[in-house]
Amino acid sequence: MSDTILKLEDITKIYPNGTVANRNINIELRKGEIHSIVGENGAGKSTLMKIIFAIEKQTSGKIYYKGQEINYQGSMEAIENGIGMVHQHFMLIPSFTVAQNIVLGAEPSKSAFIDMKEAVRRTQELAHKYNFDIDVTQKVGSLTVSEKQKVEILKTLYRNAEVIILDEPTAVLTPQETEALFEQLEKFKETGHTIVFISHKLNEVMQISDRITVIRNGETKGTYAAADITMDKLTELIIGAKLEDSYDEFKHPVKDAKMLLDVQHLKYSEHGVGKVNDVSFSIRGGEILGIAGVQGNGQEQLIKAITGLLPFQDGVVKVDGTEIQGMNIAQKRDAGMSYIPEDRMVDGTAPGASIRDNLISTYYQKPKYAGKIFTKDGVIREESKMLIDRFSVKTQSEKEKVSALSGGNIQKVVVAREWNTQPKLMIAEQPTRGIDIGSAAYIHHQLIDMRNNGAAVLLVSADLNEVLKLSDRLIVMYEGEIVAHFASLKGVTESQLGLYMLGVEHQSEKEIREASYDD
């Protein structure tokens, strides 16, 4: 049982832009085990998997497969040699049938033609063999997410994979589906397959794994047998024991603060699956409310339903007493909302436009910046220069394209624009993701300034440190619901939060209801 099938030795990956994704990673996979790799978002798990699967090339270090050093030139070679991967974003073609998807690229054929009957027979047989209850003649587009995942797994099995890498497989599954998947994985163990399970849901990892490797900041923090380690210890390893200093000293109390955001009974579902289930909370001026949670637990839908990027479905949202749920985006902004979106390159900027143009997009219609027809270029230029200066965006001129800036500076452009409308409510979604520490700290101070000046700030971040440092109050989301509310962060520890985030614990109804103010 304990013979090594795949071994990573001192794997280091440095991207051309200098980002170190992996540093001296050492992992040994044994044949027939379920080996979990856990770590926060951005810890370097995905990069590592891409290296094993030969999508990316390591900067240094060696990979041994079945005792021999390997140096695959592409994922095709990895597939041919028995390494399979189930990507987080499915590589499936919806209008093809299950059988077609499975055999694509390696079709059984009779002379020049595809032997579709044989393909159906073989795939159906494969599905039976591994107890997948699936009709292979169905179109993939009509399948549920968990069924699609089964198809992805079958694709690897069809190609005789011995090592199967599953990248966040449970992120898209319901608890019942997750259970079924786990039973499946157990069976693979019996058939001698090696499973690499990537996740940040700790209770699942504890349940399924034989061994667990923790990665933090691109480095391995040890491999443990699942039986030998406690949940608390694991949480600590993942998140890191040391909390950075809080920003408390910069925060000033705000007097007579009104309630500026009130969300009541917000619901949102996609294709009939509830993503946000009856969420209620409120924020006063001079307050930063943080939302903690593992990604994919409804935070994104919650924010987008409030800001209007997703159509509103059910519930009430008030900004400073005005109901905004029926409004379009422009009206919501007029009502006092500002929004730093999750993806600065998709929603947050037009990278091909100048910094100047990117700094005014959300308020260029206001009388200060434009008349009935014309824009007031002088005012806009001065304003852009002021914003570039105030937010220390590193650039030669306001006419430079945003795409020429670094990530941190692009994010400063977004924050500067959203700050400039003096919002009553600032919604900040992953405000510092993927940017340098200096810019991140700068943006944090801007958010605190807004808070000190009486704005309500709603902060969502996958970075737990960020949430803990900035927030005055905190809610934790798990599977579309609020599972915990902390009116003060004094004495709250990260491992305590971790238990809520990972769905291990749940506060009482009464405690959670306190996330909303009564007035």
Add this chain to the structure above:
Amino acid sequence: MSDMISSFFTPSFVALVIRVGTPLLFASMSAYVASLAGIPNIAVEGIMLFGALFGVYFSAISGSAWIGLLGVLAVGVVLALVLAFFTMKMKADPIMIGIALNLFATDFSVWLLLVWTGSKGTTANLPSKVLPTVNIPFIENIPIIGTIISGHYFLTYVCIVMAILLAILVYKTPFGLHMQACGLDEHAADSVGIKVNRVRLIAVIMSGIFAALGGAYLSMGYLSIFSNNMTASRGWIGIAAQAVGGGNFLIVTLTTGVFAIAQGIVSKLALTSLPSDLINTIPYVCVLIGLIGLSVKEYRKRRAR
């Protein structure tokens, strides 16, 4: 008038529809196969025009219609390679390349006409050859059926055979599955080891050949000369048929059939006193209505979700 209507239900009308429908089906297949593999080819019209011109030219200088046909194939392949090279290797927008090739074909064909014949109108003074008409033994003597399926131009039969072969290629062979995969999701295709660029190159070359043959049909059968702008937007109809049918070859073919019938009606009505310019728009109006209907349907589907 009732004579006119009853003439739509005669074997000779069906034969007429097949005659006017052949270049349309070539155009549709050209648009279809390229877009199926993920490289939209809107240069169909231009490639057809060049096919028509070079068929005449090569047959005139060689004295053989068959050598002319080989020249047509070569022209189709060369233009397809231009499209493939610039879109795949040089990352140019296929739409821009298509527009450029179309304009080039419209103008440059006239210039070549001038250089070769001294006139900008037609190649009437070139001794070009036409491809034969095929009378199928036995069948030609059967009433009705004989009128419908026998006695067409050679390329009509080529077109029908190619349509059948294309359907088999797309739906029955591994390569067909790969083409579909490349058009639907190139990353998914790539992830299972399909060589996306190679598949697309082959598809675009097929597209060029279909379009060039469609052109040759016009100048080496349907008519025996090349005349200025003789494709008369037939290529665009093919693109529209592709837009209606998408990846479904049966629907693309049926749509083409509807346009061919419209075109057949136009040919008949042209003999009446009705204004021919208005009559000529009937196929395009059909296409337009089809496209609008399609987008409204999809819009409703999106809303329903």
Add this chain to the structure above:
Amino acid sequence: MTTEKAKKRFRITDEGPFEVLRILVSILIALAVTFVVLCFVIEGDSIPARLGNAGATFIKLLTYPCKNMFYFGYVLVKMVPLTFAGLATLLYFRTGLFNLSTEGVFYIAGVACTYFAVSEARLTGNPFIDSAICIVAAGLCGGIIALLPGYLKAKFQANEMVISLMMNSILFGIGFWMIKTFLAISGVTGTSSAPFVASARLTTIIPKTQVHSGIIIVLVMVVLVYILLFKTKLGYAIRITGLNQNFARYSGMGAFGLFMSVHFLAGFIGGMGSAVELLGVYQSFTWSQLPGLGFTGALMAMLGKNHPIGVTVAAFGISYLRASAQLLANSSPVIDIKLVSVVEVILTLLISSQYFLRSWREKQLLKEEQCNE
């Protein structure tokens, strides 16, 4: 700050200069290919004689319009409709729309113009007002016609490119029928309209040339489109939407109104262009085919990088060659305006290629970095 600026030297690999270099190289290649094409068809007994003849003809082609004012004026006349069509199309492209209906709009708006221009009863007799009536009528016609694909796009996200192509053929059929049926000289069957009333026609503004007042109108339009794009709220929304539609939505810009406005404006400009061309150059409406100006407009927009000034320059360059070729058509059996299509297609192919000269630039950048180290 100043030290940093001082460090910034002119480098050919910088974005601006590199773009200019790309265009220049493209022009050189396009002209070289034209020369080769000429070599193939030109008369001559031996290869050197052919080369000599081709060279002489080629140089003529490049210099002929500079010979006298009349010839140069002809360049300006040719440039007017191309610039109009380019301006109309660039508005679509800037918004991220692939609409090619300018071709059909040119035709149908020309018919609308003709409706007024052939009848004294519909005009006042004042040259200024009469031209204006015809041009505005054509513009309105173009704008309203363009609203149809605009609505289908804005409301149903219909495929605006194929729809606009079908519309071109339909508009041509309807337009040609109207010309023959209602606007021809009564009693005469032909393919042209009755002659335009003199007061509707645009006046020649440079003596001894054909340059008409349309050149002033088009230059005014270039300035107006520039102002629209870069100085107005609508233009700002157009640019942002074209660059990133998600960002425009996030910023609260409504797509429906924007798409409708852009279609109307582009249709209006296309329609104006048609009227200006007809009233400036033609005695009557004689287009018995689509004039091809709308598609050429798409090329102008592309070559001019969707910038009004760029479009003007591109239109001038192409018109220069077209005019030269047309003027030389009688002197040489192989020179014709259609030969310029070689230059046009090669320019378009190369300039729209993102990777053209890219690996050369990367090599240069790499070298520079090595030098710096």
